[in-house]
Amino acid sequence: MSTVLRADGVWKAFGDKEVLRGIDLTLDRHEVVALIGASGSGKSTLLRCLNLLEPIDDGQIFLGEEDISDPRIDANRVRARFGAVFQSYNLFPHLSVLDNVTLSSRIVHRMPRHAAEERAMALLERIGLADKAKDHPDRLSGGQQQRAAIVRAIATDPEVLLLDEITSALDPELVGEVLELVRQLAQDGATILMATHEMAFARDVAHRVVFLDAGTIIEQGPPSQLFGAAREARTRAFLARFTA
Amino acid sequence: MTDPSFRPSELELERRAYRARRSRQSVLVAIASTLAFAGIVWVTVLGTPGWAQVQQRFFDPATFAASLPRVWDGFLLNLQVLALSVVTVSVVALLIALLRTLRGPVFFPLRALAAGYTDIFRGIPLIIVLYLIGLGVPALLDQRISVVLLGTVAITLTYSAYVSEVIRAGIEAVHPSQRLAARALGLGYAQTLRRVVLPQALRKMTPPLMNDFVSMQKDVGLISILGAVDAVRAAQIETSLTYNFTPYVVAAVLFVLLAIPTIRLADWYTARLREREQMGSIV
Numbered sequence: 001m002s003t004v005l006r007a008d009g010v011w012k013a014f015g016d017k018e019v020l021r022g023i024d025l026t027l028d029r030h031e032v033v034a035l036i037g038a039s040g041s042g043k044s045t046l047l048r049c050l051n052l053l054e055p056i057d058d059g060q061i062f063l064g065e066e067d068i069s070d071p072r073i074d075a076n077r078v079r080a081r082f083g084a085v086f087q088s089y090n091l092f093p094h095l096s097v098l099d100n101v102t103l104s105s106r107i108v109h110r111m112p113r114h115a116a117e118e119r120a121m122a123l124l125e126r127i128g129l130a131d132k133a134k135d136h137p138d139r140l141s142g143g144q145q146q147r148a149a150i151v152r153a154i155a156t157d158p159e160v161l162l163l164d165e166i167t168s169a170l171d172p173e174l175v176g177e178v179l180e181l182v183r184q185l186a187q188d189g190a191t192i193l194m195a196t197h198e199m200a201f202a203r204d205v206a207h208r209v210v211f212l213d214a215g216t217i218i219e220q221g222p223p224s225q226l227f228g229a230a231r232e233a234r235t236r237a238f239l240a241r242f243t244a
Numbered sequence: 245m246t247d248p249s250f251r252p253s254e255l256e257l258e259r260r261a262y263r264a265r266r267s268r269q270s271v272l273v274a275i276a277s278t279l280a281f282a283g284i285v286w287v288t289v290l291g292t293p294g295w296a297q298v299q300q301r302f303f304d305p306a307t308f309a310a311s312l313p314r315v316w317d318g319f320l321l322n323l324q325v326l327a328l329s330v331v332t333v334s335v336v337a338l339l340i341a342l343l344r345t346l347r348g349p350v351f352f353p354l355r356a357l358a359a360g361y362t363d364i365f366r367g368i369p370l371i372i373v374l375y376l377i378g379l380g381v382p383a384l385l386d387q388r389i390s391v392v393l394l395g396t397v398a399i400t401l402t403y404s405a406y407v408s409e410v411i412r413a414g415i416e417a418v419h420p421s422q423r424l425a426a427r428a429l430g431l432g433y434a435q436t437l438r439r440v441v442l443p444q445a446l447r448k449m450t451p452p453l454m455n456d457f458v459s460m461q462k463d464v465g466l467i468s469i470l471g472a473v474d475a476v477r478a479a480q481i482e483t484s485l486t487y488n489f490t491p492y493v494v495a496a497v498l499f500v501l502l503a504i505p506t507i508r509l510a511d512w513y514t515a516r517l518r519e520r521e522q523m524g525s526i527v
Binding site: 109 | 421
């Protein structure tokens with residue numbers, strides 16, 4: 001398998017608070033990796049550093065062969081190769097669902113509107129939101145909004161999909177439909193790095209689980225090993241708190 | 245509710261009747277109190293010893309009709325300055341606001357310049373700016389410059405300072421997560437601003453912007469101090485000819501008539517915005 005994304009000794013501090021302390025992480029093509037860890041462990045920050053929404057303080061990030069942590073690269077072009085979904089959806093409230101989904105295709109990738117819309121409608125059709133395409137996001141339920149946000153993120157065929165606790169803001173009965181969509185994307189071969197608190201889902205869908213604590217990777221491995229027989233005491237303590 | 249078989253219960257019908265009764269009562273009370281207040285004002289004003297004289301000096305129908313054409317001609321000059329200023333203020337204010345929102349140490353001089361400008365021109369009374377521009381610039385260039393141009397420049401300088409602050413507040417009121425989402429899609433700084441931030445900011449800015457517009461509509465009357473025969477100046481001339489102040493009232497009426505549509509529009513828009521927000525919408 002070829003490596004799509006690689007972090008090498010990534011450090012990040014906000015003021016004098018060190019949030020990431022030398023992260024080494026690789027992500028292979030078609031691989032689904034779950035990032036778990038307590039709030040404040042650095043999961044969200046790591047995701048944001050990887051697609052250059054936050055500048056890093058040390059280390060390197062490679063997307064394919066390219067060092068994207070080099071300040072000389074065009075950050076906008078790099079971000080366009082990622083798809084990102086956030087906890088609070090962050091759909092654009094002034095645009096229809098369809099315009100949300102096609103914005104990047106039209107503006108960044110310079111795709112003609114009709115082609116972008118055709119593709120977007122096909123995606124919305126697939127997730128059962130085609131009839132909401134002309135609506136504004138506030139007419140949708142939380143689960144529908146988050147699924148629309150996922151479609152927006154994948155509309156431009158990103159090389160890597162970054163999911164940042166995408167079910168944390170949802171009502172419990174809406175979590176299922178969103179996770180089901182992620183499961184389908186994983187089956188279709190998407191490369192996904194997701195920060196999550198949904199342990200059952202991580203166990204089920206992820207090929208690898210990475211446990212982050214205080215800005216360092218404590219342990220990583222296949223879900224069966226990490227959830228079944230974690231080597232590190234800190235991992236076991238975290239998981240015990242979660243399943244209790 | 246669209247179900248045709250739906251019939252409101254007795255309880256609901258009684259509640260509706262009660263609400264209808266209550267609103268009828270409220271309307272009656274409002275009408276009565278308005279009439280009473282108007283009556284008191286009427287009697288009080290008529291009872292003042294100088295009323296007869298004031299009525300003749302300020303509200304003389306014949307003078308009103310006679311001075312209207314001249315004042316109207318002057319008013320057209322005000323409208324010219326207003327129309328030009330709306331365009332120039334929009335452009336300059338947006339530019340200043342964008343300069344002030346630029347981040348990063350590289351842009352410090354531009355940010356400081358923009359901040360200094362808004363500080364100074366929000367502080368100077370418009371009338372002084374008018375004098376400085378109206379008398380200073382022609383002297384500087386040693387030639388005659390049209391008052392419309394000078395007036396527009398002065399009003400643009402002052403109002404751009406105010407309006408840029410409104411725009412800046414509107415831009416900053418858009419939640420940072422919106423920028424984040426746009427940048428994550430690969431949109432650049434300018435694309436994010438144009439496609440995501442400004443359209444949302446505009447909705448938040450519209451009520452205060454309309455307020456500034458109303459304020460500008462009447463402040464264009466100040467260009468009279470530059471010697472142009474605008475509505476105010478025309479009224480002044482008419483007044484000095486007839487020794488009757490009614491022409492000023494004519495000018496006032498014209499300015500009010502100009503302002504009312506904007507004020508109503510602003511009210512309507514604000515109400516619509518509030519309605520939407522109460523529906524739990526963030527748009």
